[in-house]
Amino acid sequence: MQLLEKNEKYEQYYLAALPVVTTYIFELKKQWKKFVIFTIMAISFVILLSHLPYALIPDNPLPDTQADYFQSGLNFIILLTIFGACFFFSGIICSEYSEKTGFITFPIINKYKLVVGKYLGALTLMIGVIAAFYIALGVLGIYWYGGPINYRYYYSFGIALLYLIAVSSFVTFFSSFMKSVNMTIVTTIMLLLIANMIIDSLVILLYPEFEPIYSLNHNSQLISYILVEDFPTKLEDRYEDLEFRNFHRRIWLTPTIEGAITIFLLYTVICLIVAAIIFKRRQL
């Protein structure tokens, strides 16, 4: 009797998870090519930016330590994450409406399950891309400096993943109300790259003392700055003041670790909740 109940329960769980799992696997297959392209791009950029300039130009000095090398090599990760997230996540919701594909075939399946499957699939692939970038840079780090890999490199990877989740949630949020995939890609890239920078610059210009803790750009600096051996614990060590005649500008080097993690999580939670609400209300 108990066994029967257990079996029924198992079947219920199986049936509940089936759309998520199949959609997840389908998403992996669907975006596989994109994954290969982005992975090749990621590895190529690591080689182009962090290997060839040192390998082919004898004058060009290597950074002093492996951590310094990783720090300079990780500058590209922000761009890669933004572009990758925009391309992988922009269609999560809006493609279903613009192209009337998945959801219409499942009137009796909870559509959230499909979105969750798609999101997890895209996230897995993007984690793969980021991991490929880190592995390639890590191998080159070993190549130039020997092993082992600096332990803070793993922290950086963790923060990069949190940043990826925050950016992907941001894109998913836009996907929940935008009409087409291309529009979502263009809008989110513009917002994440240009608008964010303009807003940050304006804020810093108007309120030089104010730390732009709200900004994904500012918080993303932690990905590379976490590699600094003595991570600044005091506020005054986290910025540099530029003075030129009457002009004063504060350049923020890094956010605090806990601050950046909190902001990434906040972005993730808020964007996903709002996206879920919009998605629930959205009609074709």
Add this chain to the structure above:
Amino acid sequence: METDKLNRIAEEKSSIGPIEKVGTGLKTVMRLENLTKKFGSFIAVNNINIEVYEGETIGLVGPNGAGKTTTIKMIAKLLRPTSGKILVLNKAGKLQALNGNDKDLVRFGFLIDQPFFYDMTAYQILRYFARSQNYQKEKINSRIDELLKLFKLFKWKHEKVNTFSKGMRQKMGIIQSILVDPQIIILDEPQTGLDPKARIEIRATIRELQKLGKTIFVASHMLHEISEVCDKIALINNGKIVAFDTIENLEKNLKEKELHCQLLYPIPHKDLESTIDRINQKLEHYANHNIEVPTPEHNHSVKYNPEEQNFTIYYDGKRESRGEILEILMSEFKSNNKIISFSQPKTSKLEQIYLEMILEDQPRDGGG
């Protein structure tokens, strides 16, 4: 116009409640109860009541913008009704309202508009759809092959769907809608983009599905395309069901209550008004006060067409009335004019009404 009158009648009917079922002993698999959808102040679907019985094929026919796709999207839960209910048969054999907890409902198959597909092969997409809907794993491949062969797409099984023509994609849409062997199949404009041969194939497929006892709900703006495969037709216009019955009943009702009378000479212009008034008065007794009167502004049962010098007379359809009307007309025109023919029309009035509906309506935003 005829349709306005029809609309008024339909309005009266729908306000009474659910349309009465025609057959007896049949199980209801889907019921639309007072279904209404508004987009702001615009009413896309207005108080629709339709009952679908097991094994029936219902055609929802109307011009573009009539509210067909909106109705179907509400059934597919892509749109939320402003008011009213959609009840669907569940696995326990009872009707259940469509809401968030739909896992107990019987299987649906949907084709909405022109389907677009992910950039994957036909096989990959169909396999995904089947797996997601928990179709038996070991039967998936044979089912996909069977359907692809049926729709002559087998050759392109491993080709990307994005490279398919519009017609091929439409076929893919139909395949996905019947893939998991659903009990209820809802097709929106299944003939769109298909060549005549493919349209015949679609009709044949629908007939095959009918033989299997499937309940089919098909929306189209092409009456002639689906009328021959549908058990019942629901004519929809401006969001309202104008008429809903079997095709035979609808046609009988409309065709047998109309008479055509051809004169030898035209009625002189100066006598026209007085002649028509006089005939109207004489035929008042035989007039049909239900749906046939085409000129509601004058509420006359006689319509004269000066170019063709003929009358159309709308009457109560009784056999004895027909003879008496002929006598009245013969006496009216025996001196200065002559009746050269007196007949009942052979063409379907249903198509005529539908044609008028299409002509008078401008397409609206928001789909069908």
Add this chain to the structure above:
Amino acid sequence: MAKLLKRDGVKRISLGFFILSTILIGLCSNSMAASTTYEPALNKGTVVFKVDQYNEGKWEDTVDRELEPDDYFDGDSDEIGARSKITIKNLAEYKWDLYDALIFFFDVESFIDEDALNQTELFYLLSFLSKDYVDALYPEEHKVWEALTVQWDFETEEFDESPDEKNYILPIFQEPKYYRDLLDDYNKWALGLNTTMLLLGIEPFPILDGDDFLWLLITSGIFTIARPFNSYLTTLIDKLGSDDAEVKGNTLILERKGEEEYIVEVTFSDQGMQSSLVIKNDEGRVIYEIVQDNTDTIVLIVSGVIAASIAGIIIVIMRRRKKFKQ
């Protein structure tokens, strides 16, 4: 059309790679002029050295009773298993004169014990060491490939993150004869200083012969040679006039006399760096040995694993495609 576009895409990518390669090759070829006879073999990267053997008793009996290996090789080099590390950051062409050699090679600043000197002695000594003075008397410049390095001294624990020495310079003279020239200049300079009346009171700077200079080079840890190694070493010994040295392949063998006679064997790696240093007694028993700890294996293993994974994925995809087509 799609095929045409694809072809265009491939063409564009190929063109992009071609332009990029041209720029990079251009940069590379312009960056360093090669010597006619010798060329540097040193590449950027990190090399780890390990103290593999150390017989303390034999060291005291044979090499030096007072000084231990750490006095020669710094750090914990008197501990078996201690490791040191050097990262070569870049390689550029410069010119060295005696002043540079005094600072980087002969390390004359370490000879100055300011506490033991009076004001006048200190003044005179510093004036002897001033760049203007040295450059005026010994203006001859020698072409050198100079590697900028960071170094970690021998440690038994894991390496600290920050190096012990930053921007440490490692010179490779383009011609071995420059060592002779610099040694001669140094000896002249030291003699001049040692014979200055006002500096007679201080401990004299050593006058070095070829063998001493070779030993100084070897223990400095910066002795690096250019390709072809055998020819470079043979010419060097010949120019220095080292009677106690000989060359076998890439190995320099030097006979020394400490407490007793002993042999020093220095082997150079394919980059021209000292890859091993073995000190043996005259019976051929190893007293002390430093070897290069080859980290290339790790890179090879990691690269191998990645290459195997990529190959695996490609094979899986190809097989699946084949299966689908069937």
